[in-house]
Amino acid sequence: MASQEIETLTAALARLPGLGPRSARRAVLWLIKRRESSLVQLLEALDAVRETLVECSVCGNVDTRDPCGICADPRRDQRSLCVVEEVADLWALDRAHLFTGRYHVLGGRLSALDGVRPEDLAIDSLLARIEEGGIDEILLAMNATLEGQTTAHYIAEKLENRPVRITQLAHGLPVGGELDYLDEGTLAQAIRARRPVT
C-alpha cells in the first residue's frame, strides 16, 4: 500500500489522456527512482508552463506570449487562414511545415450529442477576423469525422457571401497505407477525391 502522497500523484497522472491507473503507477515508480534527474526536471517544466502559458487572443493557440509566435511572425502569409478544432490539430499541422498562413482554433466541434452549439465555439471571432479583411483563403481543416464535417459545413455556409476562397483538406489514403487495411470511409473519401494522373 503506497502512501497518501504517492496515491494522490498516481491518481492525478491517471487522469491524463492516454494514461490509465496502471501506466500512472509505472510512471510514478519511474519518477521516484529518478528523483533528482527526471522528477526535478518534470517539476520545473510544469512550473514554467504554469507561469508562462497563455491563450493567444487572436487565434486561440497556446504559447508563452500573446499574440502567439505564429500570429506575430511577419513571414507568415496573412492572406491564408486555417481553421482547426483544437490546439493539438494546429500543432500537428504546423509540424508538417506545409501551411504557411495563420490559424484559428475553434475550441471543439459542433455536436448535438454533447450539446456543443455554434456559440460555444470561436466562430464569431473567426467571422470578425474575416470581416477585418486581408484574408483570401479559409482552409477548413476539421477532422474527418461526422461532427468535424458538420462543423466545416456550418462555417462554409456562414462564409457563403464573403469574398474568400474556402478550401478543405483532402481526405484519402494515408502515406504508406495499403488498400486492404483501410476502413471503408477512408476508401470512399479517396475515391470521391480522385484526381487526374499527372
Ligand SMILES: [Zn+2]
Ligand atoms: Zn495566435
